[in-house]
Amino acid sequence: MQNVRQIAQEIVAREGGFVDDPDDPGGATKYGVTVHTMRRLGLDLDGDGDVDRADVQRLSRARAVEIFLEHYYTRPGIARLPEGLQASVFDMYVNAGAQAVTLLQRLLGQMGWPVGVDGVIGPQTEAAAAQAARAAPDHIADAYAIARREFYFDLADRRPASRKYARRRDGGKGGWITRAESFMAPRYRLGAEAFRERVASWG
Numbered sequence: 001m002q003n004v005r006q007i008a009q010e011i012v013a014r015e016g017g018f019v020d021d022p023d024d025p026g027g028a029t030k031y032g033v034t035v036h037t038m039r040r041l042g043l044d045l046d047g048d049g050d051v052d053r054a055d056v057q058r059l060s061r062a063r064a065v066e067i068f069l070e071h072y073y074t075r076p077g078i079a080r081l082p083e084g085l086q087a088s089v090f091d092m093y094v095n096a097g098a099q100a101v102t103l104l105q106r107l108l109g110q111m112g113w114p115v116g117v118d119g120v121i122g123p124q125t126e127a128a129a130a131q132a133a134r135a136a137p138d139h140i141a142d143a144y145a146i147a148r149r150e151f152y153f154d155l156a157d158r159r160p161a162s163r164k165y166a167r168r169r170d171g172g173k174g175g176w177i178t179r180a181e182s183f184m185a186p187r188y189r190l191g192a193e194a195f196r197e198r199v200a201s202w203g
Contacts, residue, residue, distance in 0.1 A: 004079070007087050008068045011094050014179065015064075018057050023161040028053035031064035032094050041067070068094055076101065077121035082133035084141040088183040092148055095179070099151070101125070107147045108132055145184035152176040153198060160202070167199050 015032030026034035038059070039051040045058040072093045073079065078086055085104070092100035098119030105117045105125055113128035133140045156166040156176075166174045173181070173195055181189040190198065 004069065004073055005065065007090055008065045008073070011068060011091055012061055012064050020053060023164070028056040030056045030059045031061055033059055033064050033067055037067070080121055080126045081129050082140065084133060085129060085144055088141060088144055088148065091179070091183070103147055103151055104129065104144060107144060111143070142184045142188050145180055146188055149177060149180040152180060163202050167202065171196065
């Protein structure tokens with residue numbers, strides 16, 4: 001398995017440079033770090049007394065990696081999860097915050113290890129995840145990645161403005177879907193026709 005710093009570096013590379021998409025609730029973002037995160041951390045990089053898009057633009061790749069390691073991996077306790085889940089949960093935590101953990105908690109309940117759904121990796125979630133990984137060592141990572149893909153589909157179903165993140169202009173898979181599927185075995189990835197059928201209702 002890659003070490004956690006390598007995973008963080010891959011996340012930064014996948015997220016890309018500065019964007020400020022009005023349809024993205026995260027607002028101005030660089031390397032996956034949003035202006036809201038930078039405000040919460042007090043990262044006034046230009047020293048003008050506030051944190052805004054100018055500070056986001058100044059963010060370095062190395063600083064983004066450190067932010068992810070500290071605030072999206074270490075503090076949420078992702079290291080306490082089974083090794084096979086860590087990369088995908090970490091990646092989704094960067095993308096969706098604590099919803100990455102609530103998704104896992106719901107999945108564990110569906111698999112027969114019910115836990116409180118609170119977005120926090122506490123002893124109960126840690127134990128349930130370990131039990132699920134022992135019971136289904138070849139499937140837990142795929143099951144989480146599939147649940148993650150469905151999370152994105154459901155979000156796009158409910159929020160038309162977000163559909164461009166799940167489906168490209170040419171009709172192919174968008175970044176959300178390819179990102180989720182990168183953490184699952186190829187046999188569970190949707191083929192082109194299956195994908196088109198899933199999103200056909202979007203028009």
